[in-house]
Amino acid sequence: MARSTIELRIKRQDAPSAPPRWEEFSLPYQPGMNVISCLMEIRKRPVTRSGAATTPVAWDCSCLEEVCGACTMLVNGTPRQSCAALVDKLPEGVITLEPLTKFPVVRDLIVDRQPMFDALKKVRAWIPIDGTYDLGPGPRLAESVREVAYEFARCMTCGCCMEACPQYNGRSDFLGPAPIAQVRLFNAHPTGAMNAEERLATLMGRGGLTDCGNAQNCVEVCPKEIPLTEAFGELGRQTLALGLKRLFRR
Amino acid sequence: MAAPRISVIGGGLAGLMATIKIVEAGVAVDLFSIVPVKRSHSVCAQGGINGAVNVKGENDSPEIHFVDTVRGGDFLAHQPPAKGMCYAAPGLIYLLDRMGVMFNRTAEGYLDFRRFGGTLYNRTAFAGATTGQQMLYALDEQVRRHEADGWVDKHEGWEFLGLVRDESGRCVGHASLDLRTMKPRAFRADAVLLCTGGPGLLFGRTTNSAINSGAAAGAAYREGAWYANGEFIQVHPTAIPGQDKLRLMSESARGEGGRIWVPRNRGETRDPRQIPEAERFYFLEEKYPRYGNLVPRDVASREIYDVCVNQGLGVEGKMCVYLDLTHIPAETLDRKLGGILEIYEKFAGEDPRRVPMKVFPAVHYSMGGLWVDYAATAEGFLEIGHPKNHMTNVPGLYAVGEVDYQYHGANRLGANSLLSCLYGGMVAGPGAVTWARSRKPLAADLPASLFDAGEGRWSQRFAELARRDGPENPFVLAEELGNWMLENVSVVRFDAKLRETDAKLEELKERWQKASVLDRGAWSNQPLSFVNQLESMLDLARVVVRGALAREESRGSHYKPEHPKRDDARWLRTTIAAYTPDGPQLRYDPVDTSLVPPVERKYD
Numbered sequence: 001m002a003r004s005t006i007e008l009r010i011k012r013q014d015a016p017s018a019p020p021r022w023e024e025f026s027l028p029y030q031p032g033m034n035v036i037s038c039l040m041e042i043r044k045r046p047v048t049r050s051g052a053a054t055t056p057v058a059w060d061c062s063c064l065e066e067v068c069g070a071c072t073m074l075v076n077g078t079p080r081q082s083c084a085a086l087v088d089k090l091p092e093g094v095i096t097l098e099p100l101t102k103f104p105v106v107r108d109l110i111v112d113r114q115p116m117f118d119a120l121k122k123v124r125a126w127i128p129i130d131g132t133y134d135l136g137p138g139p140r141l142a143e144s145v146r147e148v149a150y151e152f153a154r155c156m157t158c159g160c161c162m163e164a165c166p167q168y169n170g171r172s173d174f175l176g177p178a179p180i181a182q183v184r185l186f187n188a189h190p191t192g193a194m195n196a197e198e199r200l201a202t203l204m205g206r207g208g209l210t211d212c213g214n215a216q217n218c219v220e221v222c223p224k225e226i227p228l229t230e231a232f233g234e235l236g237r238q239t240l241a242l243g244l245k246r247l248f249r250r
Numbered sequence: 251m252a253a254p255r256i257s258v259i260g261g262g263l264a265g266l267m268a269t270i271k272i273v274e275a276g277v278a279v280d281l282f283s284i285v286p287v288k289r290s291h292s293v294c295a296q297g298g299i300n301g302a303v304n305v306k307g308e309n310d311s312p313e314i315h316f317v318d319t320v321r322g323g324d325f326l327a328h329q330p331p332a333k334g335m336c337y338a339a340p341g342l343i344y345l346l347d348r349m350g351v352m353f354n355r356t357a358e359g360y361l362d363f364r365r366f367g368g369t370l371y372n373r374t375a376f377a378g379a380t381t382g383q384q385m386l387y388a389l390d391e392q393v394r395r396h397e398a399d400g401w402v403d404k405h406e407g408w409e410f411l412g413l414v415r416d417e418s419g420r421c422v423g424h425a426s427l428d429l430r431t432m433k434p435r436a437f438r439a440d441a442v443l444l445c446t447g448g449p450g451l452l453f454g455r456t457t458n459s460a461i462n463s464g465a466a467a468g469a470a471y472r473e474g475a476w477y478a479n480g481e482f483i484q485v486h487p488t489a490i491p492g493q494d495k496l497r498l499m500s501e502s503a504r505g506e507g508g509r510i511w512v513p514r515n516r517g518e519t520r521d522p523r524q525i526p527e528a529e530r531f532y533f534l535e536e537k538y539p540r541y542g543n544l545v546p547r548d549v550a551s552r553e554i555y556d557v558c559v560n561q562g563l564g565v566e567g568k569m570c571v572y573l574d575l576t577h578i579p580a581e582t583l584d585r586k587l588g589g590i591l592e593i594y595e596k597f598a599g600e601d602p603r604r605v606p607m608k609v610f611p612a613v614h615y616s617m618g619g620l621w622v623d624y625a626a627t628a629e630g631f632l633e634i635g636h637p638k639n640h641m642t643n644v645p646g647l648y649a650v651g652e653v654d655y656q657y658h659g660a661n662r663l664g665a666n667s668l669l670s671c672l673y674g675g676m677v678a679g680p681g682a683v684t685w686a687r688s689r690k691p692l693a694a695d696l697p698a699s700l701f702d703a704g705e706g707r708w709s710q711r712f713a714e715l716a717r718r719d720g721p722e723n724p725f726v727l728a729e730e731l732g733n734w735m736l737e738n739v740s741v742v743r744f745d746a747k748l749r750e751t752d753a754k755l756e757e758l759k760e761r762w763q764k765a766s767v768l769d770r771g772a773w774s775n776q777p778l779s780f781v782n783q784l785e786s787m788l789d790l791a792r793v794v795v796r797g798a799l800a801r802e803e804s805r806g807s808h809y810k811p812e813h814p815k816r817d818d819a820r821w822l823r824t825t826i827a828a829y830t831p832d833g834p835q836l837r838y839d840p841v842d843t844s845l846v847p848p849v850e851r852k853y854d
Contacts, residue, residue, distance in 0.1 A: 037493035055769040068289040107774035126391035127350040138347030140359035
């Protein structure tokens with residue numbers, strides 16, 4: 001049976017230190033709606049299910065086509081982009097929306113994912129080019145290598161894998177799956193490989209690869225199906241090789 | 251002695267490229283963005299970036315790219331900037347490659363290139379069908395590196411509000427809003443670069459991101475920056491519908507051989523796969539044998555409109571055509587178009603490898619934008635490092651990327667926008683550095699009263715807005731704005747409808763005064779910032795509508811059935827709008843067509 005209304009239960013919080021509360025909303029069903037369009041309807045008429053006036057729900061969104069990563073939240077308990085959460089594909093019944101739990105709440109469904117961007121600095125997730133002046137073409141690359149690297153290059157820093165990872169939380173040192181997998185990307189690039197050891201050294205330290213508990217939740221929730229666990233395997237081999245090299249160098 | 255500092259506002263491709271160039275020149279940057287810069291709208295660009303690298307033995311050249319670009323723009327673009335851009339393109343693609351963009355490769359490991367609209371050459375480099383995302387990430391990474399080294403101070407979660415100007419009118423800083431504390435603050439800057447993207451939200455649901463309100467451009471315009479060619483809005487021929495946005499199906503789908511068709515029979519009810527070849531109307535291929543499905547976007551959108559509205563042949567009787575990829579091997583599609591196939595599967599629920607996609611035209615890009623200057627060399631290129639490049643009429647204020655009006659004339663060619671963002675950043679950065687270094691005194695040494703006044707003005711306004719509790723909902727007003735603009739100011743424009751829309755905008759502006767802020771909170775109050783934005787959006791919408799009403803011809807994306815021909819004698823002119831409280835004041839400036847003489851634009 002199709003829905004005639006859309007029932008939502010949304011966890012709200014006015015400020016980082018304010019206590020969370022739940023609010024329920026009921027909207028007329030329209031075909032083709034996603035969670036974002038529900039939130040857009042609410043802000044046009046911010047009234048709860050019981051008819052009480054409330055404020056529009058605060059949430060992050062930008063591209064609305066699952067390439068920017070902004071609108072990540074828990075939809076029925078699962079971390080995902082709310083733009084790609086189509087109402088018709090969700091199970092019948094109430095749709096529950098909550099902010100991600102591994103990052104500090106800013107307001108309502110907005111969280112602060114700055115730790116992920118900071119982690120990208122720690123692992124030096126960039127190609128150290130000499131400058132933007134003209135140095136001619138870049139290195140040649142086999143299409144097969146490019147295809148594998150491209151998988152990792154699609155990471156949106158959305159935070160789904162961080163949310164699902166049992167080892168990652170706001171208090172642990174663990175860098176988390178997404179930033180670690182970026183090392184795999186930059187070490188695969190011919191220029192990036194020149195600094196592979198620097199990145200691997202970070203992964204061999206505290207909060208690095210050995211903190212991964214191999215629960216494999218990260219690959220389950222990645223919206224871009226990035227082969228995160230394969231990256232950890234490959235990086236495990238790279239760090240082992242580096243460890244051996246250092247051992248013999250002594 | 252204090253060193254100059256530059257504020258870059260907006261962290262898409264244009265803003266990040268400008269930032270990198272400024273930092274390389276040894277000037278520190280304050281980078282402002284409403285979202286973490288990695289989430290900027292550039293991620294939505296799919297198909298690729300143009301550059302005549304000529305890897306397919308076609309004798310392509312930057313000169314041909316240049317001619318294609320100005321012809322594609324129906325000769326409304328100033329030619330020296332367009333020439334500079336096209337000649338710089340191969341070098342920019344190489345640069346991105348060096349930064350690690352995972353561009354698709356040929357069997358030999360060279361960069362691969364594909365076809366795009368408005369050209370007969372394989373000139374578009376691409377990374378699957380997520381080229382904009384990949385390019386943005388590469389620049390984001392380079393900027394993060396400069397941030398780690400202390401040259402870039404990122405202010406993410408800040409929204410541009412307005413300019414701070416000294417007594418002589420020079421821009422010496424800006425006021426921006428902390429989107430968490432909701433407090434405006436003034437920042438000192440020896441140059442300010444607006445890189446804030448396009449105004450898609452004026453048209454409600456478009457292919458644009460939810461953040462593309464055009465409010466920053468509107469705010470600058472309200473403070474005296476001119477807005478040029480506002481009436482030129484690109485409607486992309488192929489998007490899919492949605493309740494929240496219209497999702498783009500890249501032109502690269504046709505570049506890789508995708509075909510547009512409708513059933514020849516009105517009221518056709520068969521599954522498209524059951525319709526025999528002879529009963530399919532490949533209307534672009536029939537009417538334009540040379541360019542076929544790869545005519546420029548303005549041409550394709552008008553033809554789709556004609557076939558669906560005038561001939562009544564739209565799929566299921568709607569404004570809808572088939573975009574058919576089913577004849578292309580699935581492996582090729584996955585490798586070259588994976589990103590858009592994924593979007594179609596996810597949001598339309600069908601597999602485009604097996605079933606023709608259902609697509610329709612959607613508002614996509616603004617060729618118009620803030621007026622910016624340039625300095626040309628005797629050879630017809632831009633003089634790199636000249637402070638005039640990309641400077642608005644407000645001294646010290648620059649505009650770069652979709653927010654400016656340079657390069658694309660009356661219609662942009664596909665895969666030229668990533669290029670113009672990068673090239674714009676590449677020339678605006680050094681120009682702004684030259685300007686900033688020549689400032690005496692530097693913004694840091696100007697009296698605090700100047701900045702206190704700028705901040706105070708906005709604090710007062712936000713205190714006033716925060717008290718508003720009228721009967722109008724600002725999001726409902728924005729929806730009405732979008733519906734009117736989409737209905738009357740997109741592919742086909744009738745004078746009477748434009749006049750009605752202009753009157754409607756006046757009405758919306760009055761109702762805006764009675765808008766409620768909906769939320770009394772003092773923390774992350776999204777409706778409060780939106781109420782402020784909406785006023786600028788309404789003013790900017792009038793620039794689009796009045797410009798369209800005034801221009802009595804058809805050129806590029808601007809098509810009026812009542813004036814169906816291009817009229818160079820009267821209208822080969824740049825529209826320049828200046829703000830007045832009673833609406834835009836329009837004037838017309840000559841276009842620099844010194845390099846390629848205007849000819850009739852033909853693609854058949």
